Amino acid sequence: MTGADILLEALEREGVDTIFGYPGGANLPIYQRLHAHPKLRHILVGHEQGAAHMADGYARASGRPGVVFATSGPGALNTITGLATAFMDSVPLVAVTGQVASGMVGRDAFQESDVIGCSQPVTKHNYLVTRVEDVAPVLKEAFYIASSGRPGPVLIDICKDAQQAECEPAWEERIQRPGYRPAFEPDLSQVERAAAALARAERPVILAGHGVLLSSAEQELIAVAEKAVVPTGTTLLGVGAFPVRHPLSLHMTGFMGTGWNLKAVQNADLLMCVGMRVDDRVTAKLNDWAPRAETFIHVDIDRSEMGKNVRPHLEVVADAGTALRAMLPHLVPPPASRGAWLTQIDRWREEHPLRYAKSNGHLQPQDVMIAMYERCADEAIVVADVGQNQIWAALWWNYLKPGLFINSGGAGTMGFALPAAIGAKFARPEKAVWCVAGEGGFVMTAQELSVAVKHQLDVKIVLLNNFCLGMVRQFQDDFYGGVRSEVDLRHLPDFVKLADAYGLAGIKVERAEQLPEAFDFAQRTPGPVLIDFRIDPSANVYPIVPLGAGLNDFWEQPDDYA
Numbered sequence: 305m306t307g308a309d310i311l312l313e314a315l316e317r318e319g320v321d322t323i324f325g326y327p328g329g330a331n332l333p334i335y336q337r338l339h340a341h342p343k344l345r346h347i348l349v350g351h352e353q354g355a356a357h358m359a360d361g362y363a364r365a366s367g368r369p370g371v372v373f374a375t376s377g378p379g380a381l382n383t384i385t386g387l388a389t390a391f392m393d394s395v396p397l398v399a400v401t402g403q404v405a406s407g408m409v410g411r412d413a414f415q416e417s418d419v420i421g422c423s424q425p426v427t428k429h430n431y432l433v434t435r436v437e438d439v440a441p442v443l444k445e446a447f448y449i450a451s452s453g454r455p456g457p458v459l460i461d462i463c464k465d466a467q468q469a470e471c472e473p474a475w476e477e478r479i480q481r482p483g484y485r486p487a488f489e490p491d492l493s494q495v496e497r498a499a500a501a502l503a504r505a506e507r508p509v510i511l512a513g514h515g516v517l518l519s520s521a522e523q524e525l526i527a528v529a530e531k532a533v534v535p536t537g538t539t540l541l542g543v544g545a546f547p548v549r550h551p552l553s554l555h556m557t558g559f560m561g562t563g564w565n566l567k568a569v570q571n572a573d574l575l576m577c578v579g580m581r582v583d584d585r586v587t588a589k590l591n592d593w594a595p596r597a598e599t600f601i602h603v604d605i606d607r608s609e610m611g612k613n614v615r616p617h618l619e620v621v622a623d624a625g626t627a628l629r630a631m632l633p634h635l636v637p638p639p640a641s642r643g644a645w646l647t648q649i650d651r652w653r654e655e656h657p658l659r660y661a662k663s664n665g666h667l668q669p670q671d672v673m674i675a676m677y678e679r680c681a682d683e684a685i686v687v688a689d690v691g692q693n694q695i696w697a698a699l700w701w702n703y704l705k706p707g708l709f710i711n712s713g714g715a716g717t718m719g720f721a722l723p724a725a726i727g728a729k730f731a732r733p734e735k736a737v738w739c740v741a742g743e744g745g746f747v748m749t750a751q752e753l754s755v756a757v758k759h760q761l762d763v764k765i766v767l768l769n770n771f772c773l774g775m776v777r778q779f780q781d782d783f784y785g786g787v788r789s790e791v792d793l794r795h796l797p798d799f800v801k802l803a804d805a806y807g808l809a810g811i812k813v814e815r816a817e818q819l820p821e822a823f824d825f826a827q828r829t830p831g832p833v834l835i836d837f838r839i840d841p842s843a844n845v846y847p848i849v850p851l852g853a854g855l856n857d858f859w860e861q862p863d864d865y866a
Contacts, residue, residue, distance in 0.1 A: 307333070307439045307468065311443060312334065312341040313473075314475075320371050321344065325372055325374060328375025331373060331401070332402075349723070351749065353382050357386050358372075359390075360395050360724055360727060362727035362728065368451075369397055370397045373400050378417070380402075387423055388715050391456050391715075393712065394455050397456075397457035398446050399423075402464060426457070429459075430458065437471050439466065440475060490622030495627060498618050501574055503532065508573070508642075509536070509554065510534050510536040510577075511536075511537050512537070517706065520625060522707070525545060528632060529546070529552050538557065539585075540558065541713035542580065543698050548704075549702065556698055558585050559848070561847065561855075564649060566858050571648075574600075575597045575599070576602075577601070579603065581604075583714070588854055589853055592853075599618070603624060604622075659846075661843060661861065664840065666841070667839050668839065669693070669768050675819040685708050687721045687725040688741075691774055697709075719746075720745070721746070722746060722752050722753070722756075723752045729761045729762065730759075741767055742768050743768075746767055747796060756831075762830065763832045764826045764827070765833065769799070770841045771794045776791050783851045802834075809831070811834075
C-alpha cells in the first residue's frame with residue numbers, strides 16, 4: 305500500500321468519519337486516494353485555520369479527536385492558531401500536514417516550512433514522517449496521545465515521498481511509549497484527606513473547569529456538591545459543568561464572574577478546584593485571590609498544573625471523574641455551621657445579581673441572549689466567539705444539561721465560533737447549533753459560510769453587532785482614560801447582503817420587540833441563517849474586575865439597570 309492509503313486506512317481504523325481540510329501540492333497523494341475510502345467524509349473549507357477550528361468544534365461536541373488536513377508551507381502554518389486554541393483548552397485533535405520530499409527538507413524548497421518547530425509550543429506532540437513504514441504506527445500513537453491523559457492536539461507532518469512510497473503496513477494494536485505516563489488513578493490517601501477537609505470546612509467552595517466536562521464527570525460533581533453541601537461555581541470553560549439553576553450554583557468565577565461567586569471565593573475557608581488551570585482569568589491579582597482560604601485542594605489530571613500558579617495544600621493528580629467518584633464514599637455530613645455560609649451566599653446572590661442597562665432606545669445584548677436561550681430549551685449547542693459576546697453568552701447561560709456550551713477560553717481566539725459551530729454540527733447533526741459572535745470576530749472566518757451553505761447545515765448565527773471591537777472599546781473607556789484607538793468597525797459590510805451573497809438567509813434586528821419574530825424565522829428556515837442584531841454600542845460587560853486589581857474590587861453594572 306502507498307503511504308497515502310495507509311494513512312487513510314489508519315484513520316478508518318481509529319473510527320474517524322469526518323476530516324476538515326484543504327489540498328495542495330505536498331498532500332496531493334493523500335487527496336488522490338480519498339475516493340478509495342468512502343467511509344471518510346472530507347469537508348473542503350475556506351481556510352486552514354477554519355479547518356482546525358472545525359475539527360476543534362467537532363471534538364468538543366463529540367468527545368472524539370477532530371482531524372484536519374493541510375498542505376505544506378502556508379497551509380500547515382495556517383493551522384497554528386487552531387492548534388494553539390485546542391492546546392490551551394485541552395481538546396483532542398490530530399493534524400496531518402503534507403511536507404516537501406524528505407530529500408528537500410531543510411533546503412528552502414517551494415512551500416517548505418518548519419511546521420515541526422512552529423507547532424511544537426502549541427501541540428502535545430508532533431512528528432516528522434520521512435519513511436512510509438512509519439505512517440501506520442505514528443498515526444496510531446498520535447491518536448492515543450491526543451486523547452489520553454490531558455487531551456490535546458498532535459501534528460503529523462508527512463513528507464510527500466513517504467505518501468507515495470509503498471510498503472506492507474504493520475497494524476500495531478499496542479502503544480509502546482515508555483516515557484508517556486498519563487495519570488489515570490488518584491492518590492486515594494489524598495482523596496480521603498480532601499473529603500475530610502470538605503467535611504470540616506465552615507465556608508467551602510468548589511470551582512469546576514473544563515476537565516470536568518472532558519471527563520463527563522458532571523453527575524459526579526453534582527453528587528459531591530450535594531453530599532458535602534458545598535456551593536459550586538465554574539470557570540468560563542467549565543460553564544455547563546454544574547447546573548446554573550441548582551440551589552448550590554455560584555455560576556461563573558473569575559475576572560468577569562458573578563458577584564456572588566467572587567464574594568464566595570474571597571471569603572471561603574476551603575477552596576477545591578477541579579479540572580482547571582487556576583489561571584489569571586480565574587484569580588485576577590494572584591496575591592489577593594482567596595485570601596481567607598486555609599485549605600486549597602487542586603484536582604487535575606496534569607501534574608504540571610500543581611503549583612504552577614497557586615501551591616495547593618492537597619494535590620489530587622487524577623482525571624476529574626475518577627477523583628470525584630473516589631471521593632464520594634468518604635464524604636460525611638457537614639457541620640451545622642455550614643447553614644450560615646449558605647445563607648450568606650444567598651444574601652450575596654440577592655445583593656449582587658446579574659443585571660444590565662435599561663434599553664435607552666437600543667437593543668440590549670442580554671435581551672438577545674435571554675430570548676435565544678428560551679428557544680434553546682436546554683437542548684441546543686451554543687458556540688461563542690471571543691469578546692463581549694462570549695461573556696454575555698456565558699453569564700446568561702441557563703441550562704440544566706451539561707456539555708453544550710463551547711468557546712475558546714485559554715487562547716481567546718477571535719473567529720473561532722463560526723467554524724467551530726460548523727464542526728459541532730457535523731459531529732452532532734441531531735442537535736440545534738447556535739453560533740454567537742461579534743462582528744469583529746465573525747469577519748475573521750466569515751468565508752466558512754460557504755461550508756454551511758454547501759452542506760445546508762442548520763447552524764443559526766447570532767451576530768451581536770455594536771459596530772466596534774466591544775471589549776477593547778470597554779477596556780479603553782474604563783482603564784485607558786477613555787482614549788478610543790482603532791476600535792471603529794462601521795466600515796464592515798452589510799451582513800444581510802453578505803449572507804445573500806453566500807446564499808443563506810439573513811435578517812436585521814434593531815428593536816427588542818422584533819426578537820420573537822426573528823428567532824421564529826431562524827428556527828423555521830432550513831439551513832444556515834444569519835441574524836444581524838444591531839445592539840447598543842455602549843453596552844458593557846459587568847461584573848468586571850479592573851485590570852491589575854483583585855476579585856474584591858469587581859465593578860458592577862451602574863445603577864441605571866433594568
